[in-house]
Amino acid sequence: xxxxxxxxxxxxxLALLRAQPSRWFTLAELSTRLGCLKSDIxxxxxxxxxxxxxxxxxxxxxxxxxxxxxxxxxxEILHGLKTKVIGRTVYAYQSVQSTxxxxxQLADANAPHGSIVVAExxxxxxxxxxxxxHSPEGKGIYFSIILYPDxxxxxxxxxxxxTAVSVxxxxxxxxxxKVTIKWPNDCLLNGRKVAGxxxxxxxxxxxxxxxxxxxxxxxxHTRRDFPAEITKTATSLKAEMKxxxxxxxxxxxxxFQFEKDYLRFQKGGLAVLRERILKYSHVIGKQVRLDMSGxxxxxxxxxxxxxxxxxxxxxxxxxxxxxxxxxxxx
Ligand code: BTN
Numbered sequence: 308x309x310x311x312x313x314x315x316x317x318x319x320x321l322a323l324l325r326a327q328p329s330r331w332f333t334l335a336e337l338s339t340r341l342g343c344l345k346s347d348i349x350x351x352x353x354x355x356x357x358x359x360x361x362x363x364x365x366x367x368x369x370x371x372x373x374x375x376x377x378x379x380x381x382x383e384i385l386h387g388l389k390t391k392v393i394g395r396t397v398y399a400y401q402s403v404q405s406t407x408x409x410x411x412q413l414a415d416a417n418a419p420h421g422s423i424v425v426a427e428x429x430x431x432x433x434x435x436x437x438x439x440x441h442s443p444e445g446k447g448i449y450f451s452i453i454l455y456p457d458x459x460x461x462x463x464x465x466x467x468x469x470t471a472v473s474v475x476x477x478x479x480x481x482x483x484x485k486v487t488i489k490w491p492n493d494c495l496l497n498g499r500k501v502a503g504x505x506x507x508x509x510x511x512x513x514x515x516x517x518x519x520x521x522x523x524x525x526x527x528h529t530r531r532d533f534p535a536e537i538t539k540t541a542t543s544l545k546a547e548m549k550x551x552x553x554x555x556x557x558x559x560x561x562x563f564q565f566e567k568d569y570l571r572f573q574k575g576g577l578a579v580l581r582e583r584i585l586k587y588s589h590v591i592g593k594q595v596r597l598d599m600s601g602x603x604x605x606x607x608x609x610x611x612x613x614x615x616x617x618x619x620x621x622x623x624x625x626x627x628x629x630x631x632x633x634x635x636x637x
Contacts, residue, residue: 316343319351320370328371331365333369359376361374379426379450379558387559393562393566393569394559398423399426400424402428402429405431406426407519410452410507411509423453428444429449432523441534446532447525448524448561453517453519455517459513459515466518467491467492467506468491468584472580475587480560481557484547487587487588490617497542502523504520504522526543527545529543588608589635590635591609592608599632605622
């Protein structure tokens with residue numbers, strides 16, 4: 308039997324059952340409504356069960372929908388997604404080296420604007436400054452958004468800051484502890500890193516070809532899931548709140564928030580997000596140390612300007628920085 312046919316059929320059976328969750332459906336009704344053999348329906352139900360869906364059957368051979376798995380499957384992400392463009396095409400994988408890497412390959416092949424690449428695990432998840440993003444299976448949300456923005460390449464860091472605001476705002480909906488953004492785009496929960504953003508750009512002189520915005524969120528990691536070197540600085544929603552969180556819902560909410568913020572950002576740049584950038588900032592008003600390409604600068608963080616620069620009051624006067632690693636010292 309053709310497995311593509313059965314996979315598509317299992318999606319259709321699920322959609323039918325799911326539309327009326329408490330109702331029982333007979334095999335005859337399912338096969339008539341979907342125009343296939345009863346034996347095909349049985350195969351399709353098995354495929355769904357193997358993928359983690361709860362489909363109950365009774366003695367009379369009827370079926371009903373019970374539960375969906377919290378897996379980052381295309382069908383789950385699309386079910387109930389409220390966006391118009393972002394996440395409307397999903398490339399979902401069990402394991403990849405890096406969703407950003409796949410994202411840029413797909414962008415080179417003209418994947419639709421707003422497509423997302425998502426994976427249950429990454430073997431070489433890319434972090435900022437050449438670091439690795441630890442991506443254990445089934446614990447976090449690791450995904451990349453493919454965009455073809457009409458954007459001056461110099462404004463790409465602004466897109467990362469915008470994304471950090473969307474991520475922080477989304478996480479804040481789920482937790483009671485404080486969510487902040489450590490400039491430029493580390494999301495912290497209760498002072499520890501819970502999410503990171505890596506924006507990678509492909510450009511010709513002065514013109515952006517595509518941007519891949521990669522987001523990693525530590526969701527259901529326990530403290531033991533983190534490598535020793537980051538246990539003190541990293542956290543997850545679960546580690547802070549002592550319960551599991553629904554990854555699919557979180558991702559859908561984030562895509563919805565991202566879409567709204569991206570439209571605003573395109574119209575008005577970072578200026579339109581200013582209030583929220585300041586609201587979530589972990590550094591403004593604090594004494595910080597900034598490490599950038601071997602140089603270390605101390606100062607008081609005064610502002611994040613509309614170009615996304617960190618404004619520091621230093622011993623040499625007021626200076627603006629467009630990159631670096633910040634540590635709060637007081
Ligand atoms: C950081 O260092 O803070 C940025 C981390 C970004 C990690 C995400 S996980 C999904 C996407 N794919 C990658 O390879 N990296 C980003």
